[in-house]
Amino acid sequence: MKTEPSKLKRLLSVFIHRASGRITLVLLLGLSSSAWAQPKDTLIWLLRDLPPLTIFEGPEKGQGVVDQLMPLLIAGMPQYDHTLMRVNRARGMQMLREESFTCDPSLIWSKEREQWIAFSIPVFRVVSNGLAVRQEDQSVLEPFLVNGEIDLAALLADGSKKLGAVAERSYGQLLDAQxxxxxxxxxxxxxxNDALGSLLQMQRLGRLLGVLGYWPEIRYLARQEHIADKELVFYPVKGTGRYLSTYIGCSNTPQGRQAISEINQLLRTLPHERLAQAYADWLDPERRRDYLEQAKVFFEQQAGQ
Incomplete structure (x- = not known):
């Protein structure tokens, strides 16, 4: 049986139309799968042993405030592959200065750092830095005390006392300037890597009068060095507020700035109360209530801006 030319043309037309549709579908599926298969950018998170924010060893390992924050950040940013890298403060600052895709979840803002770090909105609040001295050295500080606070500028200007500090760490704008x-x-x-612990040992040996830092961190690391709480006294620094904000900072590159934009959106949805309570658990009982109240007021004001 022969097929008429006109009918043959119609059959060929239908076949070509259907075939082209299938080919188009295959191509679209191929393009879609290739798009999904494209590798994600890798975001490197720089973590330091910074109790009570990040804790690398000991019975409280992984229970720091930033330790609890990191899973929330990673889950909220599935567009990236995430790598956690342990560094000391100096190495972390070096990497943030480089053309790399790196972020640090526990930074203090400073005008100088803002030139080469893209900062997020505030993440949570911490107790301001101060000076820890041995009980037996309290009398040496008496000429420099004002209403229970240390006049750090006068103590440093005196020139006869030696203090310890962690290299490349920001202690807040006032202390940094002093x-x-x-x-x-x-x-x-x-x-x-164990900068603060090493400084505490130097202090114990009498080579340093005092060590600068956060009291919860100093107290935690002192215990690791077998230094009892009663052996140290902590003094706030005159002119500093009671609390500081911590920030997430990323390398100041197009990738880093894009990540900060996405991090800010995520931070606005995260439960600040949970982070505040996690930090408050590390404070002395008499300080917890004030800290929680002040943190609540601070973030309510931030939300209204």
């Missing part, structure tokens, strides 16, 4: 103006012989900066 440290920059200090005579070089009054400060010992430590660059190692």
């Amino acid at each position: 440290l920059k103006q200090a005579p070089t012989n009054t400060l010992t900066f430590h660059y190692g």
Whole structure:
């Protein structure tokens, strides 16, 4: 049986139409799958052993405030592959200065750092830095105490006392400025992985009068070094507020700035009360209530801006 030419043309037309539809579908599926298969950018998170924010070892390992924050950040940013990298403060600052896709979840803002770090909105509040000294050295500080606070500028200007600090760490704008103006012989900066613990040991041996830092961190690390709480006294620094904000900072590159934009959106949805309570658990009982109240007021004001 022969097929007429006109009918043959119609059959060919239908076949070509259907075939082209299938080919188009296959191509679309192929393009779609290739798009899904494209590798994600890898975001490197720089973590330091910074109790009570991040805790690398000991019975409280992984229970710090930032330790609890990281799973929330990673889950909220599925567009990236996430890598956690342990670094000391100096190495972390070096990587943030480089053309890399890196972020640090526990930074203090400073105007100087803002030139090369893209900062997020505030993440949570921490107790301001101060000076820890041994009980037996309290009398040495008496000439520099004002209403229970240490006049750090006067102590440094005196030039006869040596203090310890962690290299490349920001202690807040006021303290940073005072440290920059200090005579070089009054400060010992430590660059190692266990910088603060090493400084506390130097203090115990009488090589340092005091160590700068956050009291919850100093107290935690002192215990790791077998230094009892009663052996140390902590003094706030005159002129500093009671609390500081912490921030997430990323390398100031197009990738880093894009990540900060996405992080800010995520931070606005995260439960600040949960992070505040996690931090408050590390404070002395008499400080917890004030901290929680002040943190609540701060973030309510932030939300209204």
